[in-house]
Amino acid sequence: MHEILILIIVLAVLFDVANGWHDCANAIATVVSTKVLSPMMAVVLAASMNILGAFFSTAVAKTVGSGIVAPSAVTDTVIISALLSAILWNLITIIMGLPVSSSHALFGGVAGAAVAYRGLSILNGGGIIKILTSLLISPLLGFVIGYVFMKLVLSLFGHLSPSIISRYFGRLQILSSSLMAFGHGSNDAQKAMGIITMALVASGKLPSLEVPKWVVVICALAMGFGTVFGGWKIIKTLGHKMLKLEPIHGFAAETSSTLIIVTASHWGLPVSTTHVVSTAILGVGATKRLSAVRWGIAGKIVMAWVLTLPACIAMAWGIQHLLSLYHIG
Secondary structure (H helix, E strand, C coil), X not given: XXXXXXXXXXXXXHHHHHHHHHXXXXXXXXXXXXXXXXXXXXXXXXXXXXXXXXXXXXXXXXXXXXXXECHHHCCHHHHHHHHHHHHHHHHHHHHHCCCCCHHHHHHHHHXXXXXXXXXXXXXXXXXXXXXXXXXXXXXXXXXXXXXXXXXXXXXXXXXXXXXXXXXXXXXXXXXXHHHHHHHHHHHHHHHHHHHHHHHHHHCCCCCCCCCCHXXXXXXXXXXXXXXXXXXXXXXXXXXXXCCCCCHHHHHHHHHHHHHHHHHHHHCCCCCCHHHHHHHHHHHHXXXXXXXXXXXHHHHHHHHHHHHHHHHHHHHHHHHHHHHHHCCCC
């Protein structure tokens, strides 16, 4: 039905807006906390680079569109249930100020709704293993690369005076923050593209999982629009509560994160930009001393990460069953 397809596109765009709003902190938390840029300037910069990043590739969108379940095997209500659960989880965690993964929320929603619709046999085992592997390994890489890169930077520039380091790395952090926002757009905007394209294939509007240009454009703009709102509570959590950051630390965390995210986008691997940047900050902080990281705050973040998948699976499963109960879809 034409109206249902429009509803799915609207929900996918709303998810993209919520994603940009929620994940704005990924790109600008460090540059705001180190006072290199004002919050408003940082948000405008992040929004612009998010939009540009969304045009980088559609490889991740294709993985999202077919990796969890084949588009031909789902109904409109499965996609609606998945999007509603992911949007709801994003809003809950924005209010709580917790930097969780919009990617995990969306993938959990698709899996939960699909299982509610047709059971476990509907799931694409190989695709799910690929997605989960990239989602699990990328945070570990964030910590390791953040730690190693920070050590390298300190070995090269640690002999300089603190004032010189802050001045020059403050300027470099504008570049690294811009690249981080670009990387975020290159990976996260594609998740909504994949969902919309999946819906178009499932409804017979597209013959294959090739992302139309108009889908790329609206998802890019939605991501940028959401970023403008800024997830201020999450920015405070990442940029202040977890670790006291200086420009050199922000530069190292953002550069490490960007390397991982852009590489993953090139290979079509959906990663959590939230998890990558959070663990990169932890890795950078660990070079100072382990006690420099506020592990209590980090523990709460990890707990929220652990809860994301099961919570969204359960919500989507419930929404799908509710829609079926009323013979919708």
